[in-house]
Amino acid sequence: MPAFMSALAAPSLPVSLPFEAALAEMAAPLLLLDAGGTVLFTNARAAALLSCAEPVGLSLPVLLAQSGAAEPEGEPVLEAVRATRPARARLTLDGDRRVEAALAPLSAGGFALTFEDVTEQLRGAALARQEPLTGLCNRVGLHDRLHAALAEADRTGAPLAVLMLDLDRFKAVNDTLGHPVGDALLRKVAERLRKATRSGDVVARLGGDEFAILQAGAEQPQASEALARRLVDLVGRTYVVDGHMLNVGVSVGVAVAPVDGRGADDLLKHADLALYRAKAEGRGTYRFFEPAMNAQMQARRSLEIDLRRALALKQFDLAFQPQIQLETGAVTGFEALLRWNHPERGPVSPALFIPLAEEIGIIVGIGEWALRAACREAASWPQPASIAVNLSPVQFRGGKLVETVMNVLAQTGLDPARLELEITEGALLENTDSVLDVLNGLRALGVKISMDDFGTGYSSLSYLQKFPFDKIKIDQSFVRGMEGNAECGAIVRAIARLGASLGMRTTAEGVETPSQLDAIRAEGCTEVQGYLTGRPMPAAQAAALLSSSPVASPADAA
Amino acid sequence: MSQPALNQDSLNQDLRRLVYYSRNRVGGPAAMNETIRGILAASRTNNARVGVTGALMFNAGCFAQVLEGPGEAVETTFERIQQDERHGEVSLLAFEAVETRLFTEWSMAFVGASQADAALYGDMAGESGFDLSRMTGNNLCAVLHGLALEEEAAAA
Numbered sequence: 001m002p003a004f005m006s007a008l009a010a011p012s013l014p015v016s017l018p019f020e021a022a023l024a025e026m027a028a029p030l031l032l033l034d035a036g037g038t039v040l041f042t043n044a045r046a047a048a049l050l051s052c053a054e055p056v057g058l059s060l061p062v063l064l065a066q067s068g069a070a071e072p073e074g075e076p077v078l079e080a081v082r083a084t085r086p087a088r089a090r091l092t093l094d095g096d097r098r099v100e101a102a103l104a105p106l107s108a109g110g111f112a113l114t115f116e117d118v119t120e121q122l123r124g125a126a127l128a129r130q131e132p133l134t135g136l137c138n139r140v141g142l143h144d145r146l147h148a149a150l151a152e153a154d155r156t157g158a159p160l161a162v163l164m165l166d167l168d169r170f171k172a173v174n175d176t177l178g179h180p181v182g183d184a185l186l187r188k189v190a191e192r193l194r195k196a197t198r199s200g201d202v203v204a205r206l207g208g209d210e211f212a213i214l215q216a217g218a219e220q221p222q223a224s225e226a227l228a229r230r231l232v233d234l235v236g237r238t239y240v241v242d243g244h245m246l247n248v249g250v251s252v253g254v255a256v257a258p259v260d261g262r263g264a265d266d267l268l269k270h271a272d273l274a275l276y277r278a279k280a281e282g283r284g285t286y287r288f289f290e291p292a293m294n295a296q297m298q299a300r301r302s303l304e305i306d307l308r309r310a311l312a313l314k315q316f317d318l319a320f321q322p323q324i325q326l327e328t329g330a331v332t333g334f335e336a337l338l339r340w341n342h343p344e345r346g347p348v349s350p351a352l353f354i355p356l357a358e359e360i361g362i363i364v365g366i367g368e369w370a371l372r373a374a375c376r377e378a379a380s381w382p383q384p385a386s387i388a389v390n391l392s393p394v395q396f397r398g399g400k401l402v403e404t405v406m407n408v409l410a411q412t413g414l415d416p417a418r419l420e421l422e423i424t425e426g427a428l429l430e431n432t433d434s435v436l437d438v439l440n441g442l443r444a445l446g447v448k449i450s451m452d453d454f455g456t457g458y459s460s461l462s463y464l465q466k467f468p469f470d471k472i473k474i475d476q477s478f479v480r481g482m483e484g485n486a487e488c489g490a491i492v493r494a495i496a497r498l499g500a501s502l503g504m505r506t507t508a509e510g511v512e513t514p515s516q517l518d519a520i521r522a523e524g525c526t527e528v529q530g531y532l533t534g535r536p537m538p539a540a541q542a543a544a545l546l547s548s549s550p551v552a553s554p555a556d557a558a
Numbered sequence: 559m560s561q562p563a564l565n566q567d568s569l570n571q572d573l574r575r576l577v578y579y580s581r582n583r584v585g586g587p588a589a590m591n592e593t594i595r596g597i598l599a600a601s602r603t604n605n606a607r608v609g610v611t612g613a614l615m616f617n618a619g620c621f622a623q624v625l626e627g628p629g630e631a632v633e634t635t636f637e638r639i640q641q642d643e644r645h646g647e648v649s650l651l652a653f654e655a656v657e658t659r660l661f662t663e664w665s666m667a668f669v670g671a672s673q674a675d676a677a678l679y680g681d682m683a684g685e686s687g688f689d690l691s692r693m694t695g696n697n698l699c700a701v702l703h704g705l706a707l708e709e710e711a712a713a714a
Binding site: 188192233239240243 | 633646653
């Protein structure tokens with residue numbers, strides 16, 4: 001017998017036939033209950049949803065229990081029946097169907113109870129908050145959980161911590177071994193993160209090699225510090241993936257609510273700033289947010305904006321420092337030094353803006369400007385003196401350096417033999433082979449290559465062997481230390497002899513006093529550059545200096 | 559236990575040997591005793607099931623371990639060790655394809671120079687079938703033994 005036929009027999013429900021047929025056929029599962037909560041009518045969909053062939057006559061508690069609805073979930077509905085008021089509740093039927101039940105008291109007495117199956121909707125929502133590769137929470141999920149945790153923390157006053165994580169050297173794994181190995185590694189990292197955290201913590205992958213952890217219900221900052229330390233240890237341990245031994249590290253930034261922020265966005269931003277600091281201070285470590293980081297980041301951002309504008313407006317300038325041949329005292333050439341005079345900031349130290357320009361990549365544009373300006377200036381000089389221009393390691397990465405130098409030489413008409421490009425060891429540290437290719441390409445154009453700041457850093461002699469530099473520039477720290485420190489003198493002597501025997505000229509940098517000059521002369525350097533023999537000067541003054549003094553041509557100096 | 563692992567090896571082209579040592583972070587002799595016996599028991603059941611055999615050498619300073627078995631099972635076992643905070647500063651010495659196993663079952667031995675610790679754990683080698691002569695037969699294992707002694711001296 002169809003369900004609605006049984007309802008027809010129910011005496012207390014005065015319904016007319018069309019309504020009843022409509023109720024029986026409607027798409028939404030529906031039950032009608034009497035005032036006491038006993039089922040008077042059920043449509044076919046409700047009977048199917050509740051897996052009950054004959055609900056009519058059953059009391060609501062019995063029906064829900066039969067349908068597998070977990071006990072405490074149904075209670076709000078039963079309570080509302082007793083109080084004759086409307087209610088909504090989410091029920092779990094037979095273990096896995098999730099339904100939303102809505103109870104509405106009827107004016108004629110009794111209740112209508114409708115259900116909506118929200119299983120798929122909830123599953124979809126859960127999937128939308130899950131990151132498919134690792135099964136961790138995604139960014140949306142983290143935001144949801146963080147908002148909920150912050151609301152809870154606001155009520156209870158309990159602190160919570162957000163940890164932002166970035167893998168160190170992950171890109172190298174992806175680039176050298178491919179994405180499948182990279183993905184397998186990310187899954188292992190995710191597993192270690194899960195293992196290192198407690199079950200109540202939320203672990204999320206925000207994308208790429210970025211992860212985040214929400215730690216609630218623990219004493220702060222002790223718990224997050226212990227966790228951060230554990231993560232640096234555990235995530236940094238060697239992995240074995242598809243037969244490869246892999247090593248990555250992790251940098252961690254921590255922000256704690258409420259002290260570091262009460263809102264989700266503030267906390268995430270502050271944890272990110274702390275992460276930035278951890279990465280800047282050597283990676284493989286953790287840092288807590290400090291309010292000063294905000295101010296420093298603001299200052300950095302504003303410098304970055306000004307720096308980009310400076311490139312567009314060509315606010316840079318070059319100063320020229322003379323290089324003197326020790327034997328004759330003649331000017332052999334000048335080193336072009338980058339200067340930035342900002343309209344409001346005044347002169348900005350290259351030590352401040354060049355590292356930033358390298359970090360954000362615009363050193364490539366600035367370097368090209370400097371190269372062109374220096375070559376153009378040198379081409380206009382009355383004497384064919386040499387012009388030295390510094391190259392940043394970043395300029396070697398784009399694969400266009402040789403082309404750029406060739407274009408600049410063509411445009412300015414400068415004799416390539418007069419151009420000396422100075423590189424530091426830093427340029428050779430990464431991808432030595434491809435850098436050597438570029439250096440050989442530059443050499444083929446006819447320009448000279450100098451090794452700058454030699455003696456600091458790694459000072460690997462293998463670089464001198466791998467590429468025949470035209471000149472070694474001895475770092476100024478050794479020259480300055482010569483007077484009081486015999487070791488500095490010995491180092492200068494050793495580099496000068498090394499240069500002589502490899503057929504490379506040697507320039508002592510940072511000479512400030514006559515006794516330093518005598519000392520480097522005695523040690524056998526070929527050239528000198530420093531405040532004593534000439535400070536950096538404007539272009540016009542450099543040109544004037546050349547007009548008034550005899551010049552050793554670069555060829556003579558070699 | 560050893561027979562099934564051996565029989566499968568002839569079919570299994572992907573036999574791997576992994577060798578590592580790590581600083582021992584377990585504090586105190588009582589905790590050490592409990593940990594070591596726990597590891598032995600767990601290793602015997604877990605590793606046997608996935609066909610991983612090997613040797614664990616330990617003393618007050620370090621754990622040194624050889625894991626042998628199918629590549630994936632060795633990777634999984636090693637990953638479990640990496641997630642264990644009792645092991646600190648794990649140094650992976652080798653992960654290589656091999657033709658045959660050096661250890662056909664789970665062995666464990668105290669390899670320290672300390673007399674007191676030797677008295678505590680000395681029984682374990684016999685109990686677990688540990689055979690040092692097999693260790694000396696392999697250069698890498700001999701190196702491992704040397705490293706273990708060094709770590710013990712550093713920890714003392």
